[in-house]
Amino acid sequence: MSNEKIYILPCSGIGKVYGLLSREVAYKVVLDLEPQYTDTICLASLLLEEIKEQVVGKSVICVDGCPKCCAEKSSLEAGMVVEKKYLTSHFVRKYRGEDPGSGSELTETGKKVVDDIAKAIQIEVQRILQERGEL
Amino acid sequence: MKKAILCCNGLDKPVGKIARKVALKLSQLESSEIICLVLFSQFPNRYHKEDYEAVVVIDGCPAKCATKIATNQLGISKRFLISELLKEHKLQHPLSIQSEETDDSIVESLLPFFEKEEHKQERKNETGWDAKAFIYQILKHDKYQFRIPEQKDMFFTENDTWCFINNDIARIGVTDYVQQSLSDILFFNTPEIGKKIVQFDEVGSIESSKAVFEVISPVSGTVIRYNAELVDHPEWINENPYEKGWIAEMQLTNFEEDRMFLINTEEYYKFLQKKVAQHE
Numbered sequence: 001m002s003n004e005k006i007y008i009l010p011c012s013g014i015g016k017v018y019g020l021l022s023r024e025v026a027y028k029v030v031l032d033l034e035p036q037y038t039d040t041i042c043l044a045s046l047l048l049e050e051i052k053e054q055v056v057g058k059s060v061i062c063v064d065g066c067p068k069c070c071a072e073k074s075s076l077e078a079g080m081v082v083e084k085k086y087l088t089s090h091f092v093r094k095y096r097g098e099d100p101g102s103g104s105e106l107t108e109t110g111k112k113v114v115d116d117i118a119k120a121i122q123i124e125v126q127r128i129l130q131e132r133g134e135l
Numbered sequence: 136m137k138k139a140i141l142c143c144n145g146l147d148k149p150v151g152k153i154a155r156k157v158a159l160k161l162s163q164l165e166s167s168e169i170i171c172l173v174l175f176s177q178f179p180n181r182y183h184k185e186d187y188e189a190v191v192v193i194d195g196c197p198a199k200c201a202t203k204i205a206t207n208q209l210g211i212s213k214r215f216l217i218s219e220l221l222k223e224h225k226l227q228h229p230l231s232i233q234s235e236e237t238d239d240s241i242v243e244s245l246l247p248f249f250e251k252e253e254h255k256q257e258r259k260n261e262t263g264w265d266a267k268a269f270i271y272q273i274l275k276h277d278k279y280q281f282r283i284p285e286q287k288d289m290f291f292t293e294n295d296t297w298c299f300i301n302n303d304i305a306r307i308g309v310t311d312y313v314q315q316s317l318s319d320i321l322f323f324n325t326p327e328i329g330k331k332i333v334q335f336d337e338v339g340s341i342e343s344s345k346a347v348f349e350v351i352s353p354v355s356g357t358v359i360r361y362n363a364e365l366v367d368h369p370e371w372i373n374e375n376p377y378e379k380g381w382i383a384e385m386q387l388t389n390f391e392e393d394r395m396f397l398i399n400t401e402e403y404y405k406f407l408q409k410k411v412a413q414h415e
Contacts, residue, residue, distance in 0.1 A: 012144045012173035014155060015162070018319060019171070023146065031233065042151060044144035044200040047176050066319065067370035070173040089370060092344070093321050099344065103169075104159050 019065035143195035149229035151195030291403035356385035
């Protein structure tokens with residue numbers, strides 16, 4: 001049993017709603033749904049060599065806002081183990097025709113999208129913990 | 136030219152969150168462009184120093200990630216460190232990453248210190264475009280850059296679609312202008328296989344949260360294939376509408392006649408240049 005927390009890593013998420021969704025998902029999981037088993041880390045700091053040593057080999061679930069997948073790429077470059085990756089725009093498609101919000105504020109639809117992704121991640125976290133024998 | 140703001144990622148530290156909020160607020164007030172720090176780090180060629188009149192960096196904590204990442208690649212006109220500013224001006228520090236209401240009042244109290252600053256200008260040489268399979272001409276307009284493939288047997292319409300001819304088969308798609316206008320594409324509505332299409336008829340559509348774009352076929356013919364991957368990955372059109380984001384393939388029926396209404400790379404470049412200039 002590793003008892004190591006699983007990192008939830010959103011994209012930098014600035015300026016676009018899909019990025020903001022990814023950030024809010026990370027907060028939802030880390031602060032509300034699975035605070036005991038998950039943590040997050042600033043993606044920008046991952047790009048710096050001194051931080052990389054702390055995260056090599058650690059499990060991470062990436063939540064990206066755009067197809068550039070910066071969170072996933074940065075995690076891999078830092079030597080983390082990407083257990084699962086999500087793209088927020090895929091979840092927005094369920095609410096076709098509805099406005100999820102802007103780069104600075106989510107609408108009610110945006111908040112529903114956050115809940116959907118956060119729940120999917122929670123299931124994934126439980127799966128990882130079961131595999132590790134920690135549940 | 137616009138000012139660019141590059142700020143701390145602002146995720147797991149209260150001062151980082153303030154940095155991010157200040158950056159967003161400033162960008163709204165000054166119509167400046169926010170540069171996503173991590174995107175910039177991953178794709179530095181996406182941003183060019185000469186496109187900005189000034190680049191302002193806002194760090195949250197003394198780790199100064201934004202400064203460290205930007206220093207060598209993007210000229211910095213002015214740096215701010217939120218934790219220092221709060222201390223220097225004896226302002227309240229944010230308590231936690233969940234203190235939304237306190238955050239807003241802190242942001243408001245910080246804004247005047249940013250608005251008073253005048254920014255210097257730094258520039259360096261242009262970096263190249265990250266071309267893949269095709270070679271691209273780049274049309275620059277304001278903060279936008281539009282890729283136009285420089286490819287023999289590739290033609291365009293004034294409806295911003297393209298076709299790439301290979302014997303009697305044409306692969307078709309939308310141009311970079313379309314994907315940038317639509318922003319994040321969420322749906323690809325597929326054309327019907329076997330359907331006979333007359334030049335300038337609709338051949339499927341793509342949809343973002345902004346609008347639906349009917350793909351206007353540049354050629355007449357029969358739809359023999361569409362890019363099925365786009366159903367699950369419509370974002371590929373945003374990534375590259377000429378390569379992995381192609382739309383459909385058509386069996387041509389009368390390309391010689393179609394060709395009369397199509398334009399080549401140079402002509403499309405000039406057409407697009409005029410079009411984007413008119414939108415100012």
